Amino acid sequence: MPELPEVEVTRLSFADRIAGARIVAMRMGKPLRCPLFGASGPSPHSLVDRIVLGVRRRGKYLLLDMSQGLLLIHLGMSGRLVFSGLVLPPPGAHDHFDLQTTQGTLRLHDPRRFGAVVYAESEDAPIAQKLLGQLGVEPFGPAFTTTYFHQHLRTRKSPIKQVLLSGKPVVGVGNIYASEALFHAALRPQTLASRIGRVRADKLHAAIVLVLTRALDLGGSTLRDFANAHGEDGHFQLQAAVYGRAGLPCHVCQAPIQVLRQGQRSTFYCTNCQRP
């Protein structure tokens, strides 16, 4: 479900409410992408009585800082977090993690189980480094400059759509926002990244920031089931220019939006507005 805007919207929807809470209990359901605790890690019970200090985000990971250690939470394709001060209903078949605190319960619902909840002693711990260490720069951070972006693209031989999805130059751009950013930059998704010159790289850089910012403002995209931790839908999908619009007229030129497969993912674009 979640690309960077959805993850950030989720974070904003419960960070203030959980900060300062004391952990009362924890429950795990079916296994997720990574085991919660490594072989030599603490027992689940040992999280009890730790204090939640706050929630940060790195790429598509949420980092739940505690008085000792942190939890890395990833929503995968189908994950959704709920945080409620009320008593939650008994966990369903796809509720794989509950963190009960003095201020409410955080619950991960993830039918496909591509998500992850992982404990690490610190951000420098091996497991945290393995998950976070290779990530590209933050799109809203100072390291994401036009010069850096252009230099990175020059080294990549793949189509630009796949380079964006790789998360190497910049994190947080997933399948929806990659198509959207390329549309706003007037770039064909098949264009080899290495063939993109400075001017168009700068344009794509601006398009990425613009699209992610707009999606954040609109509360993310709700395609099938995304909701923030309050249970509220996002609205970006209502104004997507190309994503999910195969065969429909381009809002700019009326030509039918095309769809193609790149790396087993659908890419949407306008042949007329976007050039190789």
Place this chain on the structure above:
DNA sequence: CACGGATCCTGATGGC
């Protein structure tokens, strides 16, 4: 090392 493909898992949808 960089690339492309297969893979993890469940549910929704559409064609026959």
Place this chain on the structure above:
DNA sequence: TGCCATCAGGATCCGT
């Protein structure tokens, strides 16, 4: 209605 194929917001692993 049932059955099968395809697709879905992500990331990792494994050949080449």
